[in-house]
Structures are given as C-alpha cells and as structure tokens.
Amino acid sequence: MASSLSEEDYNAGTSVLATAWALTAAAIIVMALRVVAKIKISNFNADDVVMIAALGFLIPGAACVTISVQAGLARNAVIRHDQEILNIKYYLVAQSLCVISCMIGRIAFIMYLRRLVPLQSKARIVLLILLGLQPLVNVVPVILIFAQCKDIRAVFDPTITDVYCMPVKIQMVYGYTQGAFNTTTDFYLAAFPVYSFWSLKLRLRIKIVLLCLLSMGLFAMVACIIKTVTLHSIDQPGDPTISQAQLLHWAFIEAGLVVITSSVPCLRPLFIAMAKNFSSSPRPTYELTPHAFGHSHNNTRSHVTSRTHTYIRGDANDGWGDGDSARQILEESRSGITKETTVTVQNEEMSA
Template sequence: MSLSTRDSTYDAGPSILRDVWGLTGVAIVIVILRIFAKARIGKFGADDLLMAFALCTAIVGSIMITLAVHYGFGQEVSTLRDIDVSKVILHDYLAQTFGLAGGAIGRVSFVVFIIGLLVQKSSQRIVLWVLISLQVAVNLLFIIIIFVQCPGHESAIWDDTGKKKCWDLHVQAYYGYFQGTFNAATDLGLATFSTYIFWNLNLKLRIKIGLVALLGLGIFAMVAAIIKTVQTRVLATSDNDPTTATVTYDRWLFIETYLVIITTSIPSIRSLFRSMKSRRLNNQKSYELSSRYVGSMHTTSRTRRRDSSIDGKGIMNASEGNLSNEVFARMESNIETPQSSHSRESVIIVDTKCSA
C-alpha cells in the first residue's frame, strides 16, 4: 500500500507504523508458541482462545492505523493536499477501538489463566471474576463513548456536519484518564497477586524468583499504560489538528496492548524450553523441596509416584522442566498457599541444574 503524498515537514506516520507492526510481529510469534506449547501437552484452554482473540483484535487495530497513515495520519493537516481528513479521523478512531479491545481481552485472558493456575480459595476467585467484569465494563464504556459522543449525528465524530451537537471532548479525555489508570492498576494488582501466591509456597528461593518474574512481566504493560494515560490529555484538543494530535497517544496505546499480549503469554511458552533442557539433564543430582497440595493427587506414571515409605506424603519425581509443565500448564492446578490448615504435604524432587 502506498502512502498518501507525504511532503509535510512533520511526518510521524512511518515511525508509528514501524513501532506498531514491529510489536505485532513479536506478538504473533509469541502467541503461536503459546498455542503450540499448550496444545502439545493437551492443556489448550479458554485463556488461550481469549488470547488468540485479543491478538486478532489488535491486528485489526494495526491495519486500521495503517489505513489512517495511508490517508495522511501523522502529517499536519495544514500541509495536506487533496486529503479527506474525515477518513483519517475515522480510521484513527477505529484503530483506537480495536487497540483498546485487544488490551482488555488480553488482560481478561491472563486473569482466567491465573484463576486456573493458582487460585483455590473461593474469595480469591470471586475477586478475580469481579476484576474481569470491571475490565470488560470499563474498557467497553470507553469504546462506546467514542462512538456516541455525537448523539444522533454519528458521522459528526469524523465530519464537521452536526459538530455543535457533540459532547465536549473533555468527556472523552477525562474518562480516558480513569480507564488508563484502571488498566495500569489492574496490571500492578495481577503482578502483586501472583507474587504473593508464589512467595508463600514452599519452594527454593531461585524457583520462586523465576516464577514471580515470569508472572510479573505485566509490569512493563503497566508502565506503557501509565505513559498512554498521561498522553490522554490530547483527546481534549484533538480537533485543533486531528491528523497529528493523537499520534503519540495511539503509539503508546498499541505498545500497551501488545505488551499485555506478549508478557502474559510468555509464562505459557516456558514449558517448551524447560522440556528441551530436561531431556538433557535427566541424570543430574536432585534435592527435595516441600510443597502443599489440596485435594487428590492426579498421578501419572511418567512424572510422579507414591512412596509408601513416607506416611501421609506423596512423592513426585520431576525435573524443573517437568515442574514448569506442571505449574504453567496447570497440571497441578491445586497448588495452594501453606497457610491452609487442611492441606497435606508432598515432596517435589527438583533437578537443581535447571534454572528457574
């Protein structure tokens, strides 16, 4: 696709396309690896379907921003010749819509993953399901505001016709501050929750740190969400130069969205690399680590066995590669914090040569 005549002194179009499509490519690779890793061990689930949907939604947003640039987005409107500015604004709004939706769905996918992986207490499940509802509601309302801000004159959003009947642009900007702050707080909350759960398991320190680091990668998305939220102020003045006002805002919106998709998918692909290492290190020295389980032991002849010589204890033989499969593929979805008084102890034999 050729771009429109781009003879403006200021032209941010090509740079935003490089950023957006660079992240799009990385996200596609990571999600494909995620799906392969989960399908390989028979644990492809609802969270993976949601993440694939989030990626597809974000890709549509990338296409919309590309079309916006094609029509002149990124150049000062006063320097454009023979350009239909309404098309620029329309595709800019569509890009924002799909970008916002992709980030929200990606966060919902991660919460579903966390619920299946770590949560046993009903109170924690309720809190996380409420968080899912709020994530959908808060982001959906922002999208609705974008398209109903000119009641009865929808085309006025990108056309001057009926513009006087539109809401003040500050409405969109103020709600954008709230939406961005909520998303950043969600990323921080999920990282903190994952850290709290794993830190209270009886695992070796280096294993804890590794697992916490993987599940806490959403902090990077939080930083992008904060920067995007600061840029939300431009929505209140976007009419002044509609083809350049939201360039930085859009860039950080897509950085945030793709970081959500990438960072929350990385924990699921760890099993691919750990399983490859475990095949080479299956004869290394092992140590015993204690962990706690609730409910029945779902035994498999390949990864665990019961040892009758230890009363009341289940023995699970696993390398850290298999531990990764167990934890991150939710083969041990009944891990619980050691504070539970009605849990019973088992021993995980973990290969110390594998890094967390």
C-alpha cells in the same frame, strides 16, 4: 489539510506504523509458541482461546493504522478531503481495537491466574470481580468515541460543525478513570503472585523465576500510565491524528505488551522440554569386565553386558505439565530422567 501545530514537515505516522507492526509481529510469535506449548502438554484451555481473541483484535488494529498512514496519519501535509475522512476514521477504529485487545488480554490473564489459585481462596473472588469489571469499564470509551456526536459523520469529518457533540472533557475524564482502573488492575495482577506464591515450598531460584514470569504485567502497567498521561492531546485543536499520534503509539505498546507478557508464563514448559531434549545424552552401552563381579578363574570365562533399555520422563506433576497449580506449571522436574538398566551375566565353562 495542513496542521495548525507546525508549518514544518511533520510525519509521525511512520513511527506509529512501525511500532504497531513490530509489537503485533512479536505478539504473533509469542502466541504461536504458547499454542505449541499448550498442545505439547495437552492442556489447551479457555484462557488460551481468549488470548487468541485478543491478538485477533490487535492484528486488524495494525492493518487500520496502515490504511490511516497511507491516507495521511500524523503527517503535516495537504491531503484531499476524502483522505482526511479516511485517515480519521481508521485512526479511531485502530484506537478502539487497541482498547478491546487490552481488555480481552487482561481477561485472559485473569482466567489464567484463577486456575492457579485454590478453589477456597478469597483471591478467586477478587479476580472474578476484576474480570467482570473489565468489559464494563473498557467498552464505554469505545462507545464514547463513536457516539460523541448525534451524526456519526461529524466524528470523522471536522468540517461538519452544525451537529451537537458532547464536550471533549467527558472523554478525557472517563479516559483518566479508565486508565486508573487498568493501571490498578495491572499492578494487582503483578503483585498478586508475589503475595500468593512466595510461601510455596520451592527452591529459591524456581520461586524467583515463577514470580518474574507472572509479574511481567508491570511493563504493560507502565505503558498504560504513559498512555493515560497523553490523553490531554484529545483536547488540542487541529488534526487529531497529529495531536494524538503519541496516544495511538502508546495504545499499541500497551496492547502488545498485555498479549506478550500475559503469554510468556505459558512458554516455560516448552523451554524446559527443549532444554531437556538438548541436554539429554545418547543411551549408553557399558561393557563390564569380569573383575567387576570378582570372578577370576582360569577355567571360567564370563561375559557381563549392561545396557539401558528405558528412559522415563517425569509425569505431569514434575514440571513438564501445566496443570491447575503453580507447582505443576512452574516447578522444575523433581525426578528428572529415570534410567532402567538390565544386567545379564553369562558364564561359559572351558573344556579341560
């Protein structure tokens, strides 16, 4: 199949493949750290399971891109008809998996934020509404992709032209609606922590770190905007995998960033624990002289020994834990390390 867009040797499939697997690999690493962090503090919750599910859709999406690239994805070259069908089929499946991964990732982050908000807060209602709208808004475009023609074979085979298919404008209009909704959701989820948590009685440095971690979804919002702008490509003639290569490219960037940026706030307890373990010093033993206690007698010899018996870390509320409040999750340890010291004094009388 030769592309009608250009007679030059065009191959954007490799770039899309590299982007897909790079972001998928980064998401796997961040997710693994998230699981370790949550297990370490014994606070593995439902939002963690949902975020793992989001990653579970992103990985096969990257695998579908691999198959599509091998079949000629976004490449201006002559390929067999069966390769053309395989190429378009796995391209559309990969695009759909990205949409579902984004949707599930946002749901997981909304669930995470709801645990930080007081039960009586009206913000919990807003977050619940956004959570319910996510599947309603984001499942529809997946349905439109595979149900756009009465015969599904016409979706993958451009040579089948005697089957009714809905106008492309319908997909475009709904795509812009979906993009606007997801962009608004990302902006709200990023701005909501600033509005809600700025009044917390935390040190300024901790407050800034807290807000930066919870507002990283702005990166996913930018990717969503760019992906929405590229939706016009679905109305271009010729090989859809060439004209829509940038659409798939940004779909993976958005999906990967949703999983990564939504998981980064959960890693802070792990980094705090690593930093404390790295900076902690060995338990010291002190040898004190008799002058320290003011004893000075010719016939008396004193031995004073002081040694540390116990090091106690702060409890789950001092920043090591990951409970249901922003203070518990993101505040630094207030008590730090407590040292318990036992002092033993022994006097021995010397014989005359």
